[in-house]
Amino acid sequence: MASSDSPLASWETFAPSWDEGxxxxxxxxxxxxxxxxLEKLIGKLEGCRAIDLxxxxxxxxxxxxxxxxxxxxxxxxxTMIxxxxxxxxxxxxxxxxxxHRLDVTNQFSWDNFMAIDNRLMNDGFDVVTMNMALMDIQDLGPLARSLKILLKPNGCFVATLLHxxxxxxxxxxxxVVHEDPETGQRIVDRSIVVSKYLNVAPARQLVLKGETESPYLFHRPLNQLFAPFFQAGLVLDAIEETNFDEGFxxxxxxxxxxxxTEFPKILGFRMRPMSEI
Known part of the structure; x- marks a missing residue:
């Protein structure tokens, strides 16, 4: 089990609310x-072998x-499993x-996971996904290094996260609300004000109502987000940014x-082993 001060401990407690939501x-x-x-970046899945982290x-x-x-x-x-x-x-x-239980921040946990079936792991995987979790992970190093081992030469890692x-x-x-001087109609202008970007401390997430202690969110500027994967020998070959349109x-x-609507909420990307690019 995760220690009480581990980021995973909050997710153990938070799992029932997350599942219900x-x-x-x-x-x-x-x-x-x-x-x-995910559909766009992964493409065809028939016959693929996949890991969902x-x-x-x-x-x-x-x-x-x-x-x-x-x-x-x-x-x-x-509890999530x-x-x-x-x-x-x-x-x-x-x-x-x-x-399978796997703490992606822990190399020992990765070693145990890969020991489940050596043949299974050695054959490699076509797709590894991680949906909306990279910002919940304190250390990306073990994940990045393990992806290089697990992915087939033409395999891909596809992830989404909060922008x-x-x-x-x-x-x-x-x-900002104002009136058009020509028509008198009310105009609502929306903007995003960023006061910090390079150095932002971990913060509690406001995820679902009724939670008194939600899990931590770990911000990374883009260079820090991608650096561990580049260092492990993966390259970025697709990126997506999206938010709800006016219909929502x-x-x-x-x-x-x-x-x-002008500011993307979700960032998605795809990475592959360097030898294939």
Whole structure:
């Protein structure tokens, strides 16, 4: 189990609320922002072998399996793994999804994971996914180094996360209301004010209502986000930025982030082993 002061400890406690909030199909962020990025960057999955890291309640693992991929679903929080298993209908996913505990920040945990089946690991994986979890991870080094080992020469790592510039930096949302002098119509201008970007301390996430102690979020500027993967021999070959469009506006909450449509909420990217580029 994670120690009480570990970032994983918060996720052990937070797992039931997270599972309830995501449900079987995911929330709007998953369905309309994250999943389209995964679909675009991964492409065809028929016959692929995949690992889903930080699987949460198994949303992405089940989606991968539905696309005919065989999937190893992992999470560092044992409670999350239990929730993912409970959400996964064995009659639908038998022999397509297996679940394993894996703390991606811990090299010993990676070593144990890779020792599960040497043949399985040595054959390599076509796809490794990590949906909306990179900003929850304190140390990316063990993950980056392990990806280089696990990926097939033509395999890919696809990840999504909160956008480092506009959201994990602690940027403020600003609303300015004024009237058009020609028409008299009210105009609402929305902007993002960034006061820090290069050096931002870890901060508690405001994830779901009713939580008194949510998990930590670890901000990284883009150079720090990608550096461990570049150092491990991976290269970036695709990137996506997205937010809700005007059809998702919340007129009752002017401050809602989904109303700030000009600023991407989600960053997605794909990386491959360097030898293939």
């Amino acid at each position: 995501m449900g079987d199909e995911g929330n709007e962020y998953f369905r309309f922002l994250e999943l389209p990025i 930080a699987t949460g309640n198994g949303l992405v693992a089940r989606w991968l399996a539905q696309k005919a991929a065989s999937v190893i679903a992992t999470d560092g929080a044992a 239990d929730r993912a298993k409970a959400r996964t209908d064995i009659s639908l996913y038998e022999n397509k999804i297996s679940f 480092p510039l506009f959201f994990t930096s602690g940027a403020a949302r600003q609303i 506006r919340d007129p009752l909450r002017e401050h809602a982030s989904r109303n700030f």
